Amino acid sequence: MSIPRPPTTPTPPDQGAGPRYPLVKRPARVIHRLLTGALLLAAATTAVAPPAAAAAPAETRVDVDVRAGLATVGDVALGINHAIWDSQLGTPAVSGLLQDAGVQMVRYPGGSYADIYHWRDHTAPGGYVAPNTDFDTFMAGARATGAQPMIIANYGTGTAQEAADWVRYANITKGYDAKYWTIGNENYGNGHYGSAWEADEHADKSPKEYAATVIAYAQAMKAVDPSIKIGAVLTMPGNWPDGIVGPGDESSWNQEVLTRAGSVIDFADVHWYPGGNTPAETLTKSAHIQEGVNLLRQQIDRYGGQPAGRIGISMTETNVEIGRNTQPGALFLADVYSGLLAQGVFTVHWWNVHNGLGDVSTVAGETDYDDYGLLSSGNCNADGSVCQPPLNTPFAPYHALSLMGDFARTGDRFVGTGTDDALVSIHAVRRANGDVAVLLINKDEAGPRTVKLNYHGFTPAAATPSVSTFANGDDGVTTAAAGTAGTQTLAPYSITLLTLHPARTDAAVPATPAKPSATTTDRTATISWPAGPAGLKYEVYRQNGGVSELLGETTGTSLTVRNLEPGRRYTVNVLARDTAGRLSPSSPPLTFTTGTPATSACTVKLRDTNDWGNGFVGSIDITNNAAAPVNGWTLAFTWPTTWQTVSSGWSATWEQTGRTVRVTSDATLAAGATASAGFVGSYSGPNALPQVFTLNGTVCTSV
Incomplete structure (x- = not known):
């Protein structure tokens, strides 16, 4: 991943060289129209039996619980990668498309190219650099998009001084206020664990050396601008080389880097390409998110130094193996961006804006170009027999990202959801004005779903809600009033965004309680929180899918919960209720794990x-x-x-x-x-x- 396609025409893949004649799409629909015409003609002369009634769509229950607060959406949540080999970097056409999709962060200079790129002379020895892709051009495009930059400092072939000079140029000389800087890209792929795709000129390629160099980079860069945030490259749990101890190392890459360099970094940067042999298998991988992020957070808190929670998590590359430009990629993007943001990852980035033609196939009746790009590169294969759509034509994942821009807005709080159907994913946010937005994803390629929505801690208005939908084969998102707050019909392979207003808006609800803390044994947890104004009653809820469990209520500032299971992970929220019965938004979530008995047989x-x-x-x-x-x-x-x-x-x-x-x-x-x-x-x-x-x-x- 994180490298461009090898050129299939005499010019780089993102140039769009060769004829740009899009393939004829959806031939099955053309055949359907021809057959329909033939049947109509036959019906004029032949009596036919009426068609059998279509089977009703399968019914799915979903739950939305606003009492179960998850993470809050930040101002850089929705990201995308840009690359110096992309001739469209920073162009008005691309910046406009990214702005329309709600992109808030753009990463530069492009995956593995970052470890061969030298910003001063805008060169990448051994790689291709397109014209008009220098740092200033990138920043102009980022500003036109309305996005913040995520900049990768060259670890593989660069120096701490080069990185510090880049910070000086960006933030002192030019005043770009570039806040986020990562040291290198996928540096565990330098051969230390056997696979070598990442450039690395250090004689020592161990995580110990990477950690020591991260410290040197961080010190040099923050000496120029102390306000910047430094990220270190880690591995996502469950992805290679997670858990592997390399030759001469004391522990895994993550543990070594965090133990040695955790005190100087502000965030951990990970990538996630979960794979899958079929689209259906790929779309199950979002089930790994909660456990993966929890394991990574445990590693950070255990080895990264105090205070716990100081180090954030960024996911700056993700994509699918099958259906990259068609509906599986779109469904995956919406599901994974939502799942990661709900678990507190502060930014999620798709790989890539443009990447180039791969192995063309048909996925769910649509032409897929096997292109990691969000937008078409407009290029052709070597003999010109297969060409992508015109340059910058949005692929299906772009429309999913556009829906994400409407769904997860800065300041929104993700809330708990649940479903009884493995092929339906649901995510929801509560907005500051009391509205609730619900994102429904039908992963069934052939079957529609009738969804029955149940709300907890929220009563929707009776008016017909606004519904935005992107279904398989659509050219864009459509929005209209449809269904009810309690019932929606989901097309096969579709993403549906439902925006709901509350039935009633209270003028002044209690303030949101601060994040609680807990002390635990194997069977009990004492949950505590700061006191609010007098006269409040506090309710403590345990998250349980889409229907939270009330653990107890009190007028005090702590609650002891008993009869818990040893070694089990729990997530709780505290809400405040005033004497008029008005309920506050939920506190930030607290996750804790009970222990095992201190003494046992x-x-x-x-x-x-x-x-x-x-x-x-x-x-x-x-x-x-x-x-x-x-x-x-x-x-x-x-x-x-x-x-x-x-x-x-x-x-x-x-x-x-x-x-x-x-x-x-x-x-x-x-x-x-x-x-x-x-x-x-x-x-x-x-x-x-x-x-x-x-x-x-x-x-x-x-x-």
């Missing part, structure tokens, strides 16, 4: 002793803390996700049913003794290790 230690990116060797030590021996034992645990399995095991009998694993042995475990067993585990997403183990039904202490 058993102790279990699980270690990942060797990881290769989609599998690992696990070692489990089981200690009998009781005074009596255990004659035969069963250890049980549950994988946190559905994409984790035990492939094989030893020193005991291993069995997995669903997500639950049972390890049995007829051996005697003496008092104070430790037994060890091992297994090979596999995973196809973020690999969150189990935290809770039971031995013969007793919850053990985990260490």
